Amino acid sequence: MIIRAKFTKRNYLKYLSHLDLMRLFQRSFSTIQMPIKYSEGFNPHPKFSIANPLSLGLESECEYMDIDITEHIDIDDFIKEINMVLPEDIQITKAICLEKGESISSVLSWAYYEIKVDLNQEESVESLEESISKWLKKEEVLITRLKKKGKNKVPTEINIVPLLGNITIKGLDENNYIVINALLRTGEGGNLKPVQLMEAMSRDLNLNLDLDSLLIKRIALYAEKDKNIYCPL
Amino acid sequence: MINKLKLDKVLMKVEKPARYIGMEKNSYKKDLNKVNVKFAFSFPDVYEVGMSHLGLQIIYNLINSVESFACERVFAPWVDMEREMRKEGIPLYSLESKEEVKNFDFLGFTLQYEMSYTNILNILDLSHIPFNSKDRDESFPIIIAGGSCAYNPEPLANFFDLFVIGEGEEVILELLNLYDELKKGPYSKDSFLMEASKIEGVYVPKFYNVSYNEDGTINEMYPLVANLPKVINKRYVIDLDRMYTPDKLIVPYIDTVHDRIALELFRGCTRGCRFCQAGILYRPIREKSVENLVKISENLVNNTGYDSISLMSLSSCDYSQLLLLTKELMRKYEDKKIGLSLPSLRLDSFSIDILKEIEKVRKSGLTFAPEAGSQRLRDVINKGVTEDDLVNAVTYAFEEGWSRVKLYFMIGLPTETDEDIMGIKDLAYLVKDIFFNRPNEERKGNFKVTASASCFVPKPFTPFQWYGQDTIDEFLRKIYMVKNSIKDKKVVFNYHDADLSYIEAIFARGDRRLSDLLVNAWRKGCKFDGWSDLFRYDLWLEALEESNIDGSFYANRTRDINEVLPWDFINSGVSKEFLIREYKNAIDGKTTDDCRNGCRACGITDCSMRGAYN
Known part of the structure; x- marks a missing residue:
């Protein structure tokens, strides 16, 4: 049991x-x-x-x-x-x-995160929202990952766009950190860590985010069946 | 409280961040604004080491058992954490409330080994607290220390406001109650220290001065204030069964050095090994009753969830009711999958029988400590084990399925010759022969014998307290003599760092004049000196030179019996006459029998051995 x-x-x-x-x-x-x-x-x-x-x-x-x-x-x-x-x-x-x-890990395929980060510059939430949503419409966002090849680890480029679900900007919190909610792939069918998302975002949009200040919370984990996302418990 | 956002930034960058968060099971979280006395307890080493110390668990629970007192923990941040904290400007904080150390009423250090002294300075610096007691006004915590190294407090005399000599279970509450009382009136730190110095076992260094002879030895130590005692008597608890004993232990989240229940069976030791400081300091021998121990173990098992109990003492197999105790505990815990272990083993069949009984499942390695390679030298140090004991013990162990044996030795012991040294190799080979002389089909496991040699450090309050340590060159000559003679893959020889033992010897028998040396060494970056990979002998040599201190004066010089020793003003309960007698017996190669077999008149009063056997 x-x-x-x-x-x-x-x-x-x-x-x-x-x-x-x-x-x-x-x-x-x-x-x-x-x-x-x-x-x-x-x-x-x-x-x-x-x-x-x-x-x-x-x-x-x-x-x-x-x-x-x-x-x-x-x-x-x-x-x-x-x-x-x-x-x-x-x-x-x-x-x-x-x-x-089925084991619980084989069922889970999406993770929902709350990401908070210190926005190192004076930029309004609105303009940030705009540039991020533009960025999210791109067909290809490449990041470099180390992949095992035999004994060695080889840097490999992958496109993260298929790993992205809903991404929304919630606004500023009490510490003036910007709050972003992101649904990202997890598990065997592909995996994207929230840190990698933020690194790519900061890089492509020249945001100069202070990535040391990242505060990340996983809010939910979901399973997927016939394109429907649901809570496994 | 320190800035949480800054702390989060830092914790994301360091290795093992769980060292710095507290929040463990059975840790306290009191509102510091609602208590009368805030006490920060510091073990000046990294978390995993400090959390393995039973004394911390006792004092922590004891202070917190008083509702109006709070005790919180402070450890030495590892080098990566220290770097990040300094970069972000985070001061050192207590694990429980994340409160700056500087804001506590007391900061208490436990002094367990000399090589932690630079960490003390580093902790003060990270807490933004001046090193010297004379530079600290009323706004700073009162800085105190206890533990076994406090028996020679002099090298740290400039830094501390007061030392507690002996066991802390009673004194610590007396001190905090006194502070609590005085705070209700017109308080001053000096009035507190003056009143505290009247408590037995408390030493306030600034109330004393030392004069020196031309040759650098001490002429006299004298009180600067009228009515202060010339001699500080150590404190100890008379009845361990009635002493405060915690019914819970903090259970760390991360793996620590000693990650199990420590059940203390007794204090003191009757064997009288002449190199052993603990064997003198913790006299008289005092046992806890089986009934009490079973009750304590029950509380600890229920409150921690640990699955292993270690029976702790200086020489656990000497507990007079050991068989009864282990039977009781086994009966109680076998079904619950809770194991027992004995950390200190003697080389007799009785010990092996007990071991066999309690370690039914795992047959790991066995460790024995003959301490010296020849019988002659074992007699000198009064380690009452013979070669026959070793032969019997390992034969028996091999029969029972053990295959790995560790042997501990010391080099640089008084009267030691090259022949004695080579005895280390001989004993290791003897163990190997015993294993391989057994019939092939009866040999189990993959045999290995490891002989480890540490460099002898003469310690205060032992019969060898006058004896000069070997020079580093002499240590190395002896070490390589053994090392080069061993040419067998199944015999491994390990040895300790001679440089480190030299610095340890300087502080072990040092005096007040070493304060500058310690500060200079710290300035140059010395810390975690007990970690051989972080120990920087080159920096210590520079510090010695700049402080104008001749290390050999403290470490290598054999002292005259009549010389005033820096710790002579402390009364350990054991008389100097006894130590002198034992020193002479050592040089003559005469052994002194276990004091369970008759009183040796060491000077201790209130000793149960005395009543029972004389």
Whole structure:
């Protein structure tokens, strides 16, 4: 049996690496004595996986995790108990029990981000909006990525336009950072990191954005079926 | 509070940013505006090291157990973080409230090793706090220190407002309560320090002066203020079962050096190894009861989620109820997949039996510490193990399935000859022969023996406190003698940095005149000196030269028994007569038996061994 859970990763806990996060969950599961399945072998480890792990430094409102369990447990009790031992900024917001199914990572194909960045110059939101929307109409925006070829990593140019979904400018926040929402491809069918989008945007539009100041939050992860985007949980 | 946007910028650029965020399970987050006393506790090394220190967990929980006090943590930022913080102009902050260190009432350092001293200066600098106590007015925190290196506080005397000598569980609250009380009236820092100096175990360096002889040795240390004690007595807790013991530990998110429950069985040690400072400082021996330990372990397991308990002590196998304790703990935790481990092992069959019992699953490497290569030298240092003990222990270990053995040695011990040194190689080869002399079909695993040699640093309050350290050249000669004689891939020889041990020896037995040296070394960029890849001997040599300090005066000179030592004004409870007697016994190659088998009259009062066996 599998528990599919949705959880947050907020505030300073965005600085936990994937490995640290896995350890935190492992410890928390053992604290509440969850009947978790262990892998076979010399060094057994609990079976659970987090889909599309976040890069270090990104917050999220919506991460997904599959947990293999050996016996049925009450979902509401599980959420209540695990949230007691988890930190305030990492909380399970929803969970369901599945008999068996596709792994959560194979289902997810779009990620929705909120991106905040310090606009290093005096430019109005309106004019920025205009230049960005012009930029988004281009058929080709190339970025360079290192791709593995055998043992070496070779710089390869790729067009990111097919990886872009809706991108909207929300305005300025209380720190005078510009706020952008972006839907980007994720998973096996192509992947674009929000940082790469901002690098390309800053480069092509001569925006001189202070990329060190980027604050990124993943707001949602979506699956896609017959051109319909939906929430998997 | 520091600027969060700036901090975010910096944290995105550094390695392991989770070192700098706090927020761990069981950490406190009090509103600093609503407490009477704000205490910043600093372990002057990187987070992963500091968080592995049990003393931090005790003091942190103890102070925070008082509602009107808050204790928050401060570590040394790693070099990348320091660079970015300086670039962005972020001052050093506490992990909990992200509050500037400068805004706390107290900044307390734990002094665990001499090579962390430059980090202390770096922490003060990053906090925008002047180094010298005389340059700090009332607006700065009171800077205090404790821990085992505080037993020779003199090299740091200029920097600290006060030192706590001995165990902190009782003194720390006495100090904070005093401060809390005085703050209600017309407060001045001097009045606080004056009142604090009346607390047993508290040393306020600025109230004392030192005069020197022409040859550079100390003539006299004397109080500058009437009614101050000439001798500072160490503090220790008499009954560990009634002492404050935390029922929870902060659980770090990132992997730390010691990432498990530390269960302290007892304090003190009865073995009397003559090189060992802890063995003297933590006397008398005091055990916790099995009942209490089981209860503590239960709390810690429930509150942390750790799956491993380490039974900690100076010599854990000497715990008088060890068999009973391990049985109780195994019975309780085996089903919960919680493992036990023993960090310090002796070379006797009893230890191996216990080990066999508790390490049923993982058979990792085994570590033994014969400390010296020959029986003659082991007698000199009073390490009561024989070659037979080693043979029996490793034979047994190989039978039980272990295949990797580590042996720890020291070089530069008093009376050491080249023959003693070559004994290191002989013992390593002996272990190898024992393994390969077993029938082929009974040999399990991939055999390796590692012999590690550290360079001996004479420490205050040990029978070897007078003894001059070997020169670096002499260390290297001895090291290469062993290294070049080993020509076997299954025998590995490691050795510690002799340069580093030399600087450590200077500070271990140093006096007040070393303050400038420390500042100069820090100015040149020395920090994290305990990390051999960051240790800059070249800079230390320059600093020694510019400070006009002869390092050999402190490190290599064998001191006269009658010389006034910089730490003579501290009473560790063990008498100087005992140390002299033991020094002479060492030179004569005479051993002194474990004090469980009869009192050796070391000078400690309130010792249970005394009542029980004499």
